[in-house]
Amino acid sequence: xxxxxxxxxxxxxxxxILDIIVIGVLIILHERDTALKALLDxxxxxxxxxxxxxxxxLFPGLAFLFYRAxxxxxxxxxxxxAFWAAALSxxxxxxxxxxxxxxxxxxFT
Numbered sequence: 418x419x420x421x422x423x424x425x426x427x428x429x430x431x432x433x434i435l436d437i438i439v440i441g442v443l444i445i446l447h448e449r450d451t452a453l454k455a456l457l458d459x460x461x462x463x464x465x466x467x468x469x470x471x472x473x474x475l476f477p478g479l480a481f482l483f484y485r486a487x488x489x490x491x492x493x494x495x496x497x498x499a500f501w502a503a504a505l506s507x508x509x510x511x512x513x514x515x516x517x518x519x520x521x522x523x524x525f526t
Contacts, residue, residue, distance in 0.1 A: 428483035430501035434508050436476045440468055441512030445519055 447454040447464055457464035 424487040425484055427501060428487050429480050430505055431483045432476050432479035433505055435479055436472055437505070437508050437512060439475060440472055441515065443468055443471075444512075444516055448519060448523070 443453075443457075447457055454464050457467040460467045461470060
């Protein structure tokens with residue numbers, strides 16, 4: 418893979434990982450804090466729509482920033498797609514399991 422393509426892939430993976438973290442934290446926080454959920458509801462009418470719009474803005478913005486930052490340095494072979502795919506999958510799985518655990522705990526308390 419060319420250096421430019423590798424830098425772009427790494428930038429997209431970083432953007433996706435941070436986007437998942439931000440939205441995952443928001444999901445958990447708004448379930449604990451009704452004021453935050455009400456704020457998200459007021460912005461667009463529903464908290465899920467607000468988080469979706471945040472993702473639509475956050476991911477491309479972060480991807481652009483990371484790509485600009487990574488374009489100034491060479492991407493190394495250690496920054497392979499397999500590593501980034503595993504990192505992205507792990508972050509997604511952790512937030513999925515965290516969300517499920519939260520709802521299970523809420524059900525039993």
